[in-house]
Amino acid sequence: MKTYALTVFDKTGEKLLDESFEASSNDEAKEIGQERLAEKGYSEYTHRCVSPEAKLVLFHR
Structure with a gap:
């Protein structure tokens, strides 16, 4: 299992969410x-999910 980082920002650049979770693959x-974004209502905010190798797995601007 690898640890991924999920981060969400508002329009001013303030960090709204910064958490990590484990998954077995990028998919x-x-x-x-x-x-997690849908559960917390952040799907339409700027967000990114990054792999331990710093590869963007999920991104929305």
């Missing part, structure tokens, strides 16, 4: 990230 991390 699984993308699904988990999308689920």
Whole structure:
């Protein structure tokens, strides 16, 4: 399992969410990230999910 970082920002650049979670693959991390964003109501905010290798797995601006 790898640890991924999920971060959400508002329009001013303030960080609204900064959490990490574990997933076995980038595809699984993308699904988990999308689920967490939907649960917390952040799907339409600027967000990113980054792998331990610093690869963008999920991004929305």
